[in-house]
Amino acid sequence: MGDPAILVTHLTKSFDARPILRRVSFLLAAGQRLTLLGPNGAGKTTLLRILATLAQPTGGRVVVAGCDLSDEANEARWRIGYVGHQTGLYDELTARENLLFFARMFGLRDGARRADALLARVGLRARASDRVAAFSRGQAQRLALARAILHEPTVLLLDEPDTGLDEDALTLLAELLAERAEAGQTTLFTTHQLARGLAQSDRALILVGGRVAYDGPSAALDVAAVRAYYAGKADDADEEYGEEYAAYDDPDDVGGEP
């Protein structure tokens, strides 16, 4: 098995003293596809934003693509691609201009060639010169995917990437995830489409009430099993969970409220 792409140990996050993530720990090897499942408010988006360096954890340790996010966040950004709930595109720029802008932000030498290739890949070549403001949600989502993989990140984080996508685009997304896995690149995505999420991933992590309720192979789960985890009370989660990750803890970390 390859090198670890993501290592999370005893991660906690609180907003106004309200715990969102409670001692979350998991490890993801390079080339794996992990689907992050959980009911609304389980902490999925918060976890993704922390992994994407957009939010600071309250406690715990996060290593992404070999970079400890506590002091190497900027280095990690070279290796992370992220699509959030919002597409993160500039409405007044065209599709091509959006990609060229982000290519410049990543200092890519062959930005124009990459932008054109990706526009063709996501089926937007014909609309390359159209402003994003005129795009449908699905088209904007395709472009957001293209933007996220423009710099060939080793770790791709997708927050409900299937939102607004039609069947063709869903197929494209599945192909993209499979291609990345073959290339040894890691993808972590959230979805509420349980069957699709399980089918397109190697592993599943279920968060309930900010705690890890399940961490294992997707093949061992079906939709009914996932729903059963959702229905379980968060407080029933194993208090000892993640203790085996203590070896990875950062001694400088002061920790946070579990």
Place this chain on the structure above:
Amino acid sequence: MMLLDAPTSTRRHADDAHTAVIPASDLTRRPGAGARVRATPKGSGRTGGAQRQSGFRLAWGQFWAIVGKDLRTELRTRQVWLSMGVFALLTLLIFSFAFDLRVENTAAVGPGALWVSFIFASMLGLGRNIASEQERGPMDRLLLCPVDRQVIYLAKVIGNVIFIGVVEVVALPVFAALYNLPILVWAILPITLLGTLGVAAVGVIFAALAANTRAREFLLPLLVFPLIVPIVIGAVKATEALVTPIHGDAPWLGLIAAFDIIFLSLSAVLFHFVVEE
């Protein structure tokens, strides 16, 4: 080679065929500390398979990419320029009616009216510019890039100086005509440039701070105005000295420049605390 098996727990599947196994050679421990994980070498000049620039050249490219993007967006929407320009011209016009503009008064009243119009118009532009960055994602799209937050800040400051500068170029001749003051001389350039830079330096950081609040239009001037008082005084006095030179007057331009440096330096350092979650 020793292998370190991924941990398992009662809630995990011990027979997970996909569970990661980390070569111990990839884990180096600090003395008595947690494992240090390094998956790929840093500073290799490559991102995945992508060739990239680095260092100052990259920062320079990022700086102009942000400025160019803001200008291109504004040229297409003209939202900021239009609202700022109309506001500045209306303010000058209203003041010209409101004040007694006899010859002996214009030199005393005019510079103040000019800078009030510039600064109020600037608030409109600053608020709009930063707020537009927060649409479709709270500045995430910039923060996800491997860009120094100081580069983002400086690009936003320069972008706003250009926005405000264009409005000033339009408003100055109108001001000169309305108030009948000989203001269109080269010496006005450093005054407006340094004054605008100071307003933008303070305005950008507070616009970013206020952008996440509901009352951002109200908050921005409330936060900015008290801080830019030295710049406003310096700019008004320096403009006044252009019209009626006073022998031995204070070096107002130097005062504005000093405040610009202080505000730019402090804000550049503090900007990442404001924009990062």
